Amino acid sequence: MKKLLNDPADAVTEALRGLAAAHPELSVDVDAKVVTRASGPTRGKVGLVSGGGSGHEPLHAGFVGHGMLDAACPGEVFTSPVPDQMLQATRAVDGGAGVLHVVKNYTGDVLNFQMAAEMADDEGVQVETVLVDDDVAVVDSTWTAGRRGTGATLFVEKVVGAAAERGDALGDLAALGREVVERTRSFGVALTPCTTPGSSKPGFELGEDQMELGVGIHGEPGRSTAPLATAREIAEASVAAIHDDMPLEGELLVLVNGMGGTPLMELYVLVDGVRAAVEGRGARIGRILVGDFVTSLEMAGSMVSLCRLTPQIAELWDAPVQTPALRWGR
Amino acid sequence: MKKLLNDPADAVTEALRGLAAAHPELSVDVDAKVVTRASGPTRGKVGLVSGGGSGHEPLHAGFVGHGMLDAACPGEVFTSPVPDQMLQATRAVDGGAGVLHVVKNYTGDVLNFQMAAEMADDEGVQVETVLVDDDVAVVDSTWTAGRRGTGATLFVEKVVGAAAERGDALGDLAALGREVVERTRSFGVALTPCTTPGSSKPGFELGEDQMELGVGIHGEPGRSTAPLATAREIAEASVAAIHDDMPLEGELLVLVNGMGGTPLMELYVLVDGVRAAVEGRGARIGRILVGDFVTSLEMAGSMVSLCRLTPQIAELWDAPVQTPALRWGR
Numbered sequence: 001m002k003k004l005l006n007d008p009a010d011a012v013t014e015a016l017r018g019l020a021a022a023h024p025e026l027s028v029d030v031d032a033k034v035v036t037r038a039s040g041p042t043r044g045k046v047g048l049v050s051g052g053g054s055g056h057e058p059l060h061a062g063f064v065g066h067g068m069l070d071a072a073c074p075g076e077v078f079t080s081p082v083p084d085q086m087l088q089a090t091r092a093v094d095g096g097a098g099v100l101h102v103v104k105n106y107t108g109d110v111l112n113f114q115m116a117a118e119m120a121d122d123e124g125v126q127v128e129t130v131l132v133d134d135d136v137a138v139v140d141s142t143w144t145a146g147r148r149g150t151g152a153t154l155f156v157e158k159v160v161g162a163a164a165e166r167g168d169a170l171g172d173l174a175a176l177g178r179e180v181v182e183r184t185r186s187f188g189v190a191l192t193p194c195t196t197p198g199s200s201k202p203g204f205e206l207g208e209d210q211m212e213l214g215v216g217i218h219g220e221p222g223r224s225t226a227p228l229a230t231a232r233e234i235a236e237a238s239v240a241a242i243h244d245d246m247p248l249e250g251e252l253l254v255l256v257n258g259m260g261g262t263p264l265m266e267l268y269v270l271v272d273g274v275r276a277a278v279e280g281r282g283a284r285i286g287r288i289l290v291g292d293f294v295t296s297l298e299m300a301g302s303m304v305s306l307c308r309l310t311p312q313i314a315e316l317w318d319a320p321v322q323t324p325a326l327r328w329g330r
Numbered sequence: 331m332k333k334l335l336n337d338p339a340d341a342v343t344e345a346l347r348g349l350a351a352a353h354p355e356l357s358v359d360v361d362a363k364v365v366t367r368a369s370g371p372t373r374g375k376v377g378l379v380s381g382g383g384s385g386h387e388p389l390h391a392g393f394v395g396h397g398m399l400d401a402a403c404p405g406e407v408f409t410s411p412v413p414d415q416m417l418q419a420t421r422a423v424d425g426g427a428g429v430l431h432v433v434k435n436y437t438g439d440v441l442n443f444q445m446a447a448e449m450a451d452d453e454g455v456q457v458e459t460v461l462v463d464d465d466v467a468v469v470d471s472t473w474t475a476g477r478r479g480t481g482a483t484l485f486v487e488k489v490v491g492a493a494a495e496r497g498d499a500l501g502d503l504a505a506l507g508r509e510v511v512e513r514t515r516s517f518g519v520a521l522t523p524c525t526t527p528g529s530s531k532p533g534f535e536l537g538e539d540q541m542e543l544g545v546g547i548h549g550e551p552g553r554s555t556a557p558l559a560t561a562r563e564i565a566e567a568s569v570a571a572i573h574d575d576m577p578l579e580g581e582l583l584v585l586v587n588g589m590g591g592t593p594l595m596e597l598y599v600l601v602d603g604v605r606a607a608v609e610g611r612g613a614r615i616g617r618i619l620v621g622d623f624v625t626s627l628e629m630a631g632s633m634v635s636l637c638r639l640t641p642q643i644a645e646l647w648d649a650p651v652q653t654p655a656l657r658w659g660r
Contacts, residue, residue, distance in 0.1 A: 002521040002538070004596035004632060006560045011599060014561075018601030022586075022618045057594035077595075191332040208332070230336045231344075256352075261591045263627045264387035265407075266334040269341060271348030288352045290654075292622070297593045298630065302334060324620075328657050 001195035001202065001298065008198035012054045012076055019061060023324050026064055033081065034089045035061040036071040046164045046173055047071065047093030050102040050157060051086060052109050053078040055196065056217060059153065059294045062325030068161035069102075069323070077196045077297075078218045080108030086116030090125060098126035098170035102156050102177065104149030105133035128170050130177030132156055134186045134305065136245040137214025137222045148216050151255045151294050151305030152184035155317075158326065162319035180313060184253075185242040188222070188303035189234050190215035192261060194296050213237060217259070217296045217303070231266065235273025238304040243281050248306065251286030252278060253317060255305040260295035262302060267291065270302055278306070287317055293325065331525035331532065331628065338528035342384045342406055349391060353654050356394055363411065364419045365391040366401040376494045376503055377401065377423030380432040380487060381416060382439050383408040385526065386547060389483065389624045392655030398491035399432075399653070407526045407627075408548045410438030416446030420455060428456035428500035432486050432507065434479030435463035458500050460507030462486055464516045464635065466575040467544025467552045478546050481585045481624050481635030482514035485647075488656065492649035510643060514583075515572040518552070518633035519564050520545035522591060524626050543567060547589070547626045547633070561596065565603025568634040573611050578636065581616030582608060583647060585635040590625035592632060597621065600632055608636070617647055623655065 005011050013030055020028035027038040041047055050060040051073030060072035070093035075081035090099045099120065103113045110131065117127040134152035141148055160177045168176070190212040193202035203219035206212060211229065214222025229237070242248070256271050258264070267290050275285055286309050294303065307313065320329030335341050343360055350358035357368040371377060380390040381403030390402035400423035405411035420429045429450065433443045440461070447457040464482035471478055490507045498506070520542040523532035533549035536542060541559065544552025559567070572578070586601050588594070597620050605615055616639050624633065637643065650659030 002541070002558055002630065004521065004561045004564065004592055004630075005599055006562050006603075011595065014602050015595045015598040018598030018605070018620075021605040021615060022598070022601050022620050054595060055593070057598070062594070191334065211332070228332055231334045232336050234334065260593050261628055261630075262334055263385070263590050263625060264392070264622070265341065265345045265384060265627070268345040268348030268352070268387070269335055271352050272344050273336075275348070275351040285351065290348075290352050292594065295593060297595070298591055300332065300334075300591075300628065322658075328652075 003197055005197055011197045012074060032088055033074055033085055034071060034092065035064050036089065036092050037064060041070065041093050041095040043095045044097055045095045045167065046097045046170050047095055047099040048102065048161055048164055049086065049089045049093060049099055051081045052104050053080060055297045056295050058325030063157050063323050065323035067165050067319060067321035068157050068326065080106065080112050083112045083115040083119065086113055087119045090116060090120045090127060094125045098128065100160065100170060100173050101127060101129045102153065103129055103131050104153055105131055105146055106143045107145060108143065126170060128174040130156055130174055130181065132181050134181060134184045136185045136187055136241050141216055142220040150188065150217050151186040151257055151303050152181055154255065154293055155184055155253060155307050156180045158321060159313055159316040162316040180307060184305060184307040185246045186303055186305040187238040187241045188215045188301065189213055189238065190219065190259065190299055190301035192300040193219050194299035215301065217294060219296060219299065231269045232273040234302065235270055236277045239274060239277035242306050248278060248281045248283035250283060251309045252283050253307040253309050254285050254288040255293065256288065256290045257294055257303040257305065258292040259299040259301040259303065260292055261298040261300040264291065267302065274304055286314060333527055335527055341527045342404060362418055363404055363415055364401060364422065365394050366419065366422050367394060371423050371425040373425045374427055375425045375497065376427045376500050377425055377429040378432065378491055378494055379416065379419045379423060379429055381411045382434050383410060385627045386625050388655030393487050393653050395653035397495050397649060397651035398487050398656065410436065410442050413442045413445040413449065416443055417449050420446060420450045420457065424455045428458065430490065430500060430503050431457060431459045432483065433459055433461050434483055435461055435476055436473045437475060438473065456500060458504040460486055460504055460511065462511050464511060464514045466515045466517055466571050471546055472550040480518065480547050481516040481587055481633050482511055484585060484623055485514055485583060485637050486510045488651060489643055489646040492646040510637060514635060514637040515576045516633055516635040517568040517571045518545045518631065519543055519568065520549065520589065520629055520631040522630040523549050524629040545631065547624060549626060549629065561599045562603040564632065565600050566607045569604060569607035572636050578608060578611045578613035580613060581639045582613050583637040583639050584615050584618040585623065586618065586620045587624055587633040587635065588622040589629040589631040589633065590622055591628040591630040594621065597632065604634055616644060
């Protein structure tokens with residue numbers, strides 16, 4: 001797989017240097033691999049920290065800014081960041097009201113964030129954690145006990161970020177984050193595999209007429225390898241898998257997410273199918289985001305995330321946000 | 331090439347249906363293939379219309395909204411829209427102050443927009459045209475006499491769109507658009523080819539260790555097929571090609587654009603190289619946009635566009651914009 005890189009071993013560091021060059025509103029500690037708002041911690045506001053392996057951009061560093069995260073810690077590609085990064089980020093965003101960790105459910109991330117939370121606690125910083133495990137495809141996958149965390153992470157970071165901005169307390173934010181996770185389910189499909197920088201071959205194999213149903217965001221196996229289907233069938237299969245797990249009703253917050261290598265035109269074709277599949281079950285699209293937000297390097301494919309909206313979640317979703325990858329309002 | 335589609339012949343129509351489902355702030359005439367603001371024409375404001383072949387999303391329909399375009403006409407994939415589409419769009423956005431056509435320099439687009447402008451003129455709508463031809467790679471390419479129009483199109487649509495919003499007159503907007511084109515140059519590189527929906531093979535071929543320097547946004551041949559280089563070398567080659575044609579100085583508006591199949595992490599690695607190459611020539615990044623904005627389906631690769639800023643262009647770039655693909659301010 002051809003890549004636009006220098007030494008593959010420097011990919012994350014150099015991408016962070018590029019991030020710093022492009023976004024002066026962020027403070028990027030390239031050596032420690034910690035990204036915070038350049039404005040520093042907000043006094044009296046709960047700080048929001050997330051992080052995880054690189055290769056899912058814009059998640060998480062692209063979501064640092066007003067109305068969303070206070071800090072992100074990128075690990076190496078598809079590798080958990082280390083506790084020291086998380087601790088540095090936690091200290092940096094502590095405004096005296098505690099810090100919330102948003103953690104995708106992968107064993108390495110969970111253990112490292114837990115260790116960082118304990119170290120922060122020893123230093124007198126109160127930390128709560130929201131664990132994201134929205135992927136209905138499989139239970140107990142590669143690197144995961146339980147369900148994997150995927151698209152719901154973006155919803156949690158946006159919704160809880162807005163609530164933190166208005167001054168909600170740490171315990172309330174943790175409860176809100178868990179409510180968003182509880183109301184969200186995701187399902188991904190891969191048309192092609194992806195290759196980590198420096199590897200000579202893809203993480204898995206797919207035949208020329210095959211797709212992986214229920215793929216994870218690191219290319220972990222899903223439910224089955226199946227013959228390549230149409231966009232309509234993929235939309236229907238994704239929404240059906242979610243509906244079987246959490247009956248859909250009312251207004252939904254929808255993410256139609258590209259995995260990195262799928263053209264935007266194809267994602268909009270998928271949106272047409274998702275709309276039909278959702279409406280066929282008596283629900284409807286209340287809010288929708290279409291594009292590459294939680295990616296797997298250059299993987300072709302899609303992930304659909306559906307959150308059953310409440311008036312409060314909708315209001316917080318609509319609130320202003322100013323980050324590199326998500327911007328609206330004000 | 332595997333694609334997330336139903337019948338490839340319906341790709342553009344179904345993507346427009348998806349666009350309509352996702353963006354109620356747009357009015358999408360799926361049959362006629364014309365996208366306008368749902369709010370209708372603004373009385374006394376010049377209407378801005380662009381269009382071109384599909385496959386470059388979010389260009390152009392993703393740039394319809396306050397502060398940017400009033401209408402977009404998508405053609406079939408890599409195929410010019412027809413004069414009737416352009417005429418319908420022109421009529422739809424006429425608020426009594428005339429209509430500006432923003433046209434990328436491809437022979438089909440140029441002829442069809444010219445015909446539409448004449449028909450609109452016959453109906454009493456005054457039309458001016460800004461021709462975009464910023465690609466320094468080659469002269470007289472496939473489908474083009476002169477230079478190709480690429481990344482500068484986004485700059486023209488944003489900057490002129492902001493000026494139209496504040497009430498500038500048609501002639502002034504045309505002059506401003508030409509000034510932006512005059513001050514902008516672009517250079518693209520392909521790491522992989524792309525395949526149009528329904529085709530059995532890619533539009534061109536590249537060996538496993540090759541790249542195409544100066545590629546066009548439809549995969550047209552560039553200056554040379556060369557051994558795959560590093561991101562630093564590609565950034566240097568892109569900036570050098572631009573600097574040779576238009577000496578760089580002062581503050582630049584920069585687009586580091588993905589062609590559709592390149593991960594965002596790699597684009598940020600490229601940003602690091604572009605910053606070094608620009609600063610090495612005594613110029614600096616004043617504003618920058620990083621992501622997939624002017625694409626070639628699933629092509630892996632990059633395009634760098636550099637515009638020598640003036641205070642006026644910078645101010646108009648910073649002005650509020652509310653479109654599906656570009657949103658900031660207010």
